[in-house]
Amino acid sequence: MIPNMKFYVISIVSIFLALAIGIYIGFTLDAQNFLVEQKEDIASKLEEKFDYLRSENENFKKEIEKMEVKNSQYEKFNETVYPEIIKNRLSGTKVAIIETNDEYIYSGIGKTLEMSGATVVNVTTIKDKFLNEDTLKEAYLKSGIDKDELKENVIGKAISDLSTAIISDGNEEVIKYFEEYGLLNIIGNIDEPVDYVIIAGGSDSKDIERINILDKTIIDSVKKMELPIIGIEKTTVKNSYMKEYKDYRISTVDNVDSIIGKVALIMSMEGRPGNYGVKSSAESLLPDPSYAISE
Template sequence: MIIDYRYHIASLVAVFIALGIGILIGSALLGNDAIAERQKQLADRLEVQLEELRQKNEAVQAKANSLEIDNNIQKQFEKQVLPPLVAGKLTGKRIAIVETNSYGFRDDLVNTLSMSGATVQSVTTVLNGFDLTGHKDRLIKELGLKITDDKQIVSYLATETARGILTGEKQALLNTLAQADLIKLSGDYGVPIDAVIFIGGSQDKALVKTDVVDYPMIDYFLQQKLPVFGVEETDVTYSYMKDYQKKRVSTVDNVETSPGQLALVMAIAGKPGHYGVKPTAKQLLPPFDTTGGVRSGPTGTGVSGNPRS
């Protein structure tokens, strides 16, 4: 963590000025040379400390500038090497994205999937964790629900949304939820897909509803023998990685980065695992062999290519 000494310098300057004023007032009113000399000594020491802090601040700023340059070079390098590393890895794969964090994801994720040869068939965004406030009675009536418990309703909506993504049979339900601003729809529904990416993680604890939103949807797709991949960005306040891993699905916890996107592509290509930079990750990337390919990692496969616990 970079320390900014500017506040310390400002404080010392204020003290220095106060002492200077004190010297002038003390000399004028008391005429006491001893008091004036003592104040001058204190002022001299503070001036020395101020100069030391200035030098430290300059050194820290120089280090920060150097790190920023290094970071920019690293990002440029990653941006240039990512396309050839993912090219053709997912040719012909059709992918559905389900976003349950409500705050969006970066376009470069879709771009990376496209560079790998995959097609993103649909992007479904669950808004505010299917918050039923102001919608419950209408949904019960329009959807003919026989249940009234909020959690049961949300789980039902989650499962049926997943069914609609895959089969296209729930278009009326999806449209009703979209009109109520409970979901956002984009793409083609009811077309064959080969994998599902869940984008989780949250900045708001109230939106963490993996047990009633993510789990029912993940369970549905796994039951249909579709591989599921759970991802999130590095800086989320509330991570979903542990929750996703309980479902034995591959995870990537830094999907906004080039390494994270590469790991996701490799996982979908048949190298399941838990990748990223957080404690829940096992490694940053699948291991590469000496010929530039990717060899199988230590993680085995469970249902539909998902990693074993």
Template sequence: MRYYIVSIASIFLSLAIGIFIGFNMNGNDIYVTQQQELINSLERRFDNFKAENDALENKIQNLSHLNEKQNILIENIVEDVVYKKLQGMNVAIIETTDNYFYVDLKDILASSGANIPVTIQYLNKAFRINGEELREINELFRLNLQTTEDMIYFINNEITNFLLKKEITAVFQYLITKEYIHCNLPYENLEGIGIDRIIVAGGSNENLNNKIEKLEVNLIKRLDNLNFKVIGVERLDVENSFIANLKKIKIPTIDNVNTRIGQVSLIYVLLGAEGHYGEKATADSLIPFYSMQQVRGEFVE
């Protein structure tokens, strides 16, 4: 009896082992099949991604070629578009930074027939004045300047006074001599300076504490209070833009004045178009969409 029980137990044990082995073999087959399906799925997705990437690269290349052609077209027609549009207009330029060059700004104004009787540039020294330099200024002109902000307000005041009165005071000459500002002026005929528009060109490659509010906003408010017509411009590549601040004080702005499109926008704005133009998030439109006859307040000599 004991023998039969052992035999039966052995049979059931063998059957259990056989079932277990068979299940594992089937499980391995299922696992292998799943892995193969996953690999096939990844390969299909990779092929799809590659096809999409190739299509995007072709699209980018086509857009690049189209953009290149458009730039060539714009470059060839800009001079004709702006030619003598500002004939007889006197435009002063104030650059609030020496981190960026605005030579092309002067070139397009010259092409449009505008006169540039005054250019003034703030130099970096004005933003890094030290205690000894402040003491010297205070002693010479009986002032009480304490901080860099005081110095900026002081320079703003002297520049606006010069533009209003057309006089080079001892203080203004000191600022030039000590290289706080740089000026190109018709010294032989200061009284004959006429100013129809003022362009304030700014932007900075560093985030100086409250520079925009202390310098550009304060300066423009002073000029506006004196009834000067002011336009704010900057290059497309400035690291710290001041356009958002200028929009709050409601003057026209252009954020890409180093481009041909931005320069055409400038001509329209100088003729009287209002708004904020360029390629940044602060722009309302790429360019003023007016004919020259539609521009409000068109300049008349």
């Protein structure tokens, strides 16, 4: 009996199907072996990389520890040497410090000035409400001033009177009433002339109008009395006054809370004007000691 055509077709199809299945199984096994090998290779390389990074991290830690030791040594050296560097550089100089707001306190500057031989005659902290016209008028009237004198620019008059009283022998009576009304706080004497004025800036909120009204008027008043004035600031403040002070053409030190800044302050006050510190407004970190001291 001769097999029919259908039998042959089914046989041939079965053979090719079996062959295809065999090829697929073989390919799959090879692919699985390949993937396993690739995974093992990748895992090996990742492990090598991890070991390298771990080794580098340990090296960095050791380097950081060395740097921390060096920094500690430098800090100790600076703390030991800096009093000798500034000693007696400002002997006999009488200084007034004006803090134009009470958001940043500069109490440590007094100690630095004393180490340099200077005397801090007074420290004035100006409160926010000092620029309130109505309160200023009340203080003036209580001090006995004529009402007609308060018709124009009461704030400008108050700032000028304050500046005069702080650095010379101006109207101390009205300043007492400024204190009584909580417009400012003064530590020290305001009845003794000074040789140098330090104006301390920096604030939590940028108020250009306040700077132009208060700080600039103080600076202009001091300049009119032909006294030197320098602007200072801490390294970290939310809003810096250094650019404005520089524009007002006075010397500045923007990192006065650091030993470097304290040295820069004393060297600048000694007669080396300039803009010193670490901020963008600074021209150099420290005054050049080789520069001749200006009189």
